[in-house]
Amino acid sequence: MYDTQNKESALSQDDIKISARNVQVYYGDNHAIKDVNVDIEDKTVTAFIGPSGCGKSTFLRCINRMNDTIDVARVEGDILLDGENIYDPKVDPVQLRAKVGMVFQKPNPFPKSIYDNVAYGPRIHGLARNKAELDEIVERALKRGAIWEEVKDRLTAPGTGLSGGQQQRLCIARAVATEPEVLLMDEPCSALDPIATAQVEELIDELRQNYSVVIVTHSMQQAARVSQKTAFFHLGNLVEYDDTDKIFTQPEDPRTESYITGRIG
Amino acid sequence: MTEASFDSQGAPARKRTSLTVTDERTKARNRAETRFRAYGVAAICVGVFFLIVLAFSIIRSGLPAFTQTVVAVDFQLSQQDFDEAEAQLFKTKAYEGFLIEAIRGKLEERGLEADFDAGAIERLLGKPGSTLREHYRANQQDLGQEVYFQLAAASRVDGYLTGRVTRDTLQDSRFLQMSDLDLIDELVAVGVITRSFNWNFITGADSGVDDPGGAGIGASVIGSFFMMLVVLVLSLPIGVAASIYLEEFAPQNWFTDLIEVNISNLAAVPSIVFGILGLAVFIQFMHLPQSAPLVGGLVLTLMTLPTIIISTRASLKAVPPSIRDAALGVGASKMQAVFHHVLPLAMPGILTGLIIGLAQALGETAPLLLIGMVGFVARGNPEGIVAGFTEPNSAMPAQIYTWASRADPGFYEKAWGGIIILLIFLLSMNVLAIILRRRFERRW
Incomplete structure (x- = not known):
């Protein structure tokens, strides 16, 4: 297993946003994630790559405790967000998810208006005191989601009426509207065409200035394009985690090399 | 590629066929399809024929009333x-x-x-x-x-x-x-x-019994109305709450499985069983008034609950899980996700199930036999709301049953007339169900 401890010493404690220690995930009897240790930096795009079923999405869903919604899933080990263990019994997953936003594989806007889609999070978290503030939050979120120009004249139109790429950017806008600190993206471009993908990738690069972004992707090109750090998962193990440039040029583990050169996966 | 090249690769020689000539296999397949379509059309024709005969005979016998x-x-x-x-x-x-x-x-x-x-x-x-x-x-x-x-x-x-x-x-x-x-x-x-x-x-x-000309169905319409009010007020909140809990919150274990199986079983229990249960529990044990719409409504609630729970759970299950994920992902609690997003999307299905359950309850006679709402002669309309629930009354199907069993042939056409009124209520409830479904239906 690749040792992240040495790398960590080079970084100051402030740069680490999330650190996972000995994380194990079981789906019933199936041991899906085996002993994962990883430190995810702030204001960085971290990509999780690996073949299907390697556990990268499962691990991603541990970071905002979405696995809690699956009855048979069991998580062991610690995941620290800013030094606090998110699996501490005192932590309410609902509060956690306000801090750690998520964008899903398939665009899943609510069947409501574009405005209501974005305003929903701020509303339930009480981020706006009045309509004017809410309007402002919605506008800012849509601008960050790089979709403001396209929808500003039809905020009352249903979000489900947008094209696939627009829907995904709306979902990103919805996720950033609650002012999260970390943004998790589970294969956000897998349902999109190349043009929409390019738009979303550009957006991810911009989001890096404010958030720690973790993206799961099947496309190694995408990982190479958008991320600064890359983690390679294989059969539930974190095989290698390093700077993206290094992973794609001089991987240390033979499995990583096989995967990025297309021999396994 | 020529045929020669196929042969040279060792593939079996393929007979050259024309697309304009239908071969035997295709012909047989087409015949089978034609036969199947004919069966379908015949089945529908038989159904429509019986429907027309039924409607015609009901109207012809019932109109004189x-x-x-x-x-x-x-x-x-x-x-x-x-x-x-x-x-x-x-x-x-x-x-x-x-x-x-x-x-x-x-x-x-x-x-x-x-x-x-x-x-x-x-x-x-x-x-x-x-x-x-x-x-x-x-x-x-x-x-x-x-x-x-x-x-x-x-x-x-x-x-x-x-x-x-x-x-x-x-x-x-x-x-x-x-x-x-x-x-x-x-x-x-x-x-x-x-x-x-x-x-x-x-x-x-x-x-x-000797005056069919003076018989009216109005009092029993009111009786049915009060019964439906009881059914609606009790079965909607209980049924929907039970379904939401079972579908969204309850842990999956042997106990919830047992409950689930039993709810499905209850839906198949003959309605007269609910009637005798109502007689034993509501009248003999709790001493509620006999023949009262309140008791009728309670019995019909028991009968309708499984139907409503099953249809509500089905429509909750039909809401795509991505909507739940989306709500949880922006930090909604489980309850917020259910009440803000899942429930509104399941609403058309829930309402349809509810109205179908109510329509079923409206036409139910057997349980009313046992709690004394059949054979009772309602002499007038109830006075006031409380009396509407507790005073003895009849219900539409019970009234029809009573008339049908009387000797004077004048009551025979009254029974048919009563059926027309009952059918008008059922049809309008179904129309309401369709309208509500159309109105609330949203795509995602």
């Missing part, structure tokens, strides 16, 4: 006549005499024979004298004025006009004699006997 035969006369009574009649010993007889004179006058105007006696009029109209007397005693200002009376004719006169009683089948002379039929024919000819719309059937209460 909505009209009644009346003797309509313009009548004038002077103050002097009134005083004279009031001075006599048999006062109603005197009024009957005035009526007979008026009818005679009508016939003689048209040059028809008018030799009938008071007995004939009584056979046709019951005791019309008392109706007239009551009217004039209550409305003395009508004296000297011309008043238009519509007096309900006896059930057999009604039967004669609708074809239920004919000259051949006329047997019991106590009720109607052959000479009366001639009189009826004459009176119809001069327009004294006519048929008019029977409002009493829609608004009135049930009558005694």
Whole structure:
């Protein structure tokens, strides 16, 4: 297993946003994630790559405790967000998810208006005191989601009426509207065409200035394009985690090399 | 690529076939499809045929219940006549005499024979004298004025006009004699006997076994209404809450599995079982009033709950999980995700299930047999809301059942008429279900 401890010493404690220690995930009897240790930096795009079923999405869903919604899933080990263990019994997953936003594989806007889609999070978290503030939050979120120009004249139109790429950017806008600190993206471009993908990738690069972004992707090109750090998962193990440039040029583990050169996966 | 190249690669030689010639396999396949379509069309035709026969026979048998035969006369009574009649010993007889004179006058105007006696009029109209007397005693200002009376004719006169009683089948002379039929024919000819719309059937209460003409379904419509109110108020919140808990919150274990299986089983339990349960629990143990819509509603609630729970769970399950993920992903709690997003999307299905459950309950007779809502003669409409729930009443299907089991053939058409009213309610509930589904339906 690749040792992240040495790398960590080079970084100051402030740069680490999330650190996972000995994380194990079981789906019933199936041991899906085996002993994962990883430190995810702030204001960085971290990509999780690996073949299907390697556990990268499962691990991603541990970071905002979405696995809690699956009855048979069991998580062991610690995941620290800013030094606090998110699996501490005192932590309410609902509060956690306000801090750690998520964008899903398939665009899943609510069947409501574009405005209501974005305003929903701020509303339930009480981020706006009045309509004017809410309007402002919605506008800012849509601008960050790089979709403001396209929808500003039809905020009352249903979000489900947008094209696939627009829907995904709306979902990103919805996720950033609650002012999260970390943004998790589970294969956000897998349902999109190349043009929409390019738009979303550009957006991810911009989001890096404010958030720690973790993206799961099947496309190694995408990982190479958008991320600064890359983690390679294989059969539930974190095989290698390093700077993206290094992973794609001089991987240390033979499995990583096989995967990025297309021999396994 | 040529055929030679296929051969050279060792592939079996392929026969050259034309696309314009249908081969045997395709022909057989096409025949099978044609046969299947024919079966489908035939099945639908049979279904539609029976539906039409059913609708036609219901309407034909039930429509006469909505009209009644009346003797309509313009009548004038002077103050002097009134005083004279009031001075006599048999006062109603005197009024009957005035009526007979008026009818005679009508016939003689048209040059028809008018030799009938008071007995004939009584056979046709019951005791019309008392109706007239009551009217004039209550409305003395009508004296000297011309008043238009519509007096309900006896059930057999009604039967004669609708074809239920004919000259051949006329047997019991106590009720109607052959000479009366001639009189009826004459009176119809001069327009004294006519048929008019029977409002009493829609608004009135049930009558005694010997008076089918006066029977109405109104009281039992109100009984059904109060029952449905009980069912709605109890089964909607209980059913929806139970479904949401089971579907969204309950842990998956042997206990919830057991509950689930039993709910499905309850939906298949014969309704009479719920009736006997209601009798034992609500009436004998809890001492709630017999024959009351409250008890009927409670029993029907038990019967409707499984239906509502099953349909609600199905529509909750049909909401895509991505919507739940989306809500949880922006930091909504489980309950917020369910109530803000899942429930509104499941609403059309829930409402449809609810209305179908209510319609089922509305048409249910068997459980009402056991709690005393059948065979009971509701003499009037309930007074006030509380009385509506607790006073003995009947329900529409129970009333129909009661009428159908009575001897007088006049009740037979009342039963059919009641079925028409019941079907109108059921149809409008189904239409409402469709409208609500269309209205709330959203795509995602």
